[in-house]
Amino acid sequence: xxxxxxxxxxxxxxxxxxxxxxxxxxxxxxxxxxxxxxxxxxxxxxxxxxxxxxxxxxxxxxxxxxxxxxxxxxxxxxxxxxxxxxxxxxxxxxxxxxxxxxxxxxxxxxxxxxxxxxxxxxxx
Amino acid sequence: xxxxxxxxxxxxxxxxxxxxxxxxxxxxxxxxxxxxxxxxxxxxxxxxxxxxxxxxxxxxxxxxxxxxxxxxxxxxxxxxxxxxxxxxxxxxxxxxxxxxxxxxxxxxxxxxxxxxxxxxxxxxxxxxxxxxxxxxxxxxxxxxxxxxxxxxxxxxxxxxxxxxxxxxxxxxxxxxxxxxxxxxxxx
Numbered sequence: 001x002x003x004x005x006x007x008x009x010x011x012x013x014x015x016x017x018x019x020x021x022x023x024x025x026x027x028x029x030x031x032x033x034x035x036x037x038x039x040x041x042x043x044x045x046x047x048x049x050x051x052x053x054x055x056x057x058x059x060x061x062x063x064x065x066x067x068x069x070x071x072x073x074x075x076x077x078x079x080x081x082x083x084x085x086x087x088x089x090x091x092x093x094x095x096x097x098x099x100x101x102x103x104x105x106x107x108x109x110x111x112x113x114x115x116x117x118x119x120x121x122x123x124x
Numbered sequence: 125x126x127x128x129x130x131x132x133x134x135x136x137x138x139x140x141x142x143x144x145x146x147x148x149x150x151x152x153x154x155x156x157x158x159x160x161x162x163x164x165x166x167x168x169x170x171x172x173x174x175x176x177x178x179x180x181x182x183x184x185x186x187x188x189x190x191x192x193x194x195x196x197x198x199x200x201x202x203x204x205x206x207x208x209x210x211x212x213x214x215x216x217x218x219x220x221x222x223x224x225x226x227x228x229x230x231x232x233x234x235x236x237x238x239x240x241x242x243x244x245x246x247x248x249x250x251x252x253x254x255x256x257x258x259x260x261x262x263x264x265x266x267x268x269x270x271x272x273x274x275x276x277x278x279x280x281x282x283x284x285x286x287x288x289x290x291x292x293x294x295x296x297x298x299x300x301x302x303x304x305x306x307x308x309x310x311x
Binding site for chain 2: 011014061062064065066067068070071072073074075077078079080081082084085086087088089090092093096097100103104107108110111112114115118119120
């Protein structure tokens with residue numbers, strides 16, 4: 001398997017950045033744990049709800065609409081991912097590539113129009 | 125494979141497999157959903173280690189970004205999603221373990237025995253790779269490319285039909301919740 005060492009690839013900055021990010025969060029939490037005074041009370045331990053006493057269970061069923069928006073997001077995220085290799089190949093292939101991408105986008109656009117017409121984009 | 129590469133490969137494998145184990149073993153389905161994130165990141169890291177740059181970015185964008193959000197939203201729609209008392213396994217666990225071990229042994233045997241064509245070429249830069257992928261998509265695989273768009277369209281319309289099927293004042297979430305969690309698992 002042609003796995004390359006991290007030192008020989010362009011991913012070194014990403015690795016360093018990830019480690020620094022994790023380290024920063026960890027160090028901040030640890031430091032705050034070390035210097036904070038420890039005096040818990042019932043009010044302090046309750047869930048922070050902008051000063052209002054929290055009621056009910058935090059675990060409740062969400063509006064199915066969220067799922068619809070998440071799925072729309074996935075679909076158009078995948079479309080965007082397809083645009084990158086297309087945009088690079090387009091330089092050589094030309095108008096044929098444009099036609100194909102137009103067909104691709106129009107098919108997905110039809111889905112968006114359908115969602116719009118069904119009122120799926122409106123919040124109830 | 126030199127020691128540094130082996131170390132990277134092993135740590136990425138651990139980052140992928142250990143969270144995957146938690147995904148199937150977590151008693152709370154929401155925790156299982158969140159454990160998918162390090163698993164997806166591990167897979168992205170494996171793509172990066174193989175210098176498959178486009179797949180690295182796509183894995184982060186689509187799986188760690190979009191699919192995970194979709195899975196979590198689907199979980200939030202289910203009833204009793206936070207039920208930590210239920211065990212995640214049943215009496216078929218030994219049978220499943222046997223089947224999985226047999227499959228793993230068979231795959232390992234094939235991987236080790238097959239005469240893989242090993243290239244000594246260095247991987248191409250990201251732009252060249254992605255352009256080759258684009259060319260393949262547009263010229264050799266134009267029909268699958270457009271069919272992918274149809275598949276996405278079908279998923280879109282299916283979700284709208286499911287979420288908008290009842291226009292009554294009191295929507296009934298239970299059957300929808302089962303269906304949506306089913307689709308999310310199949311993504």
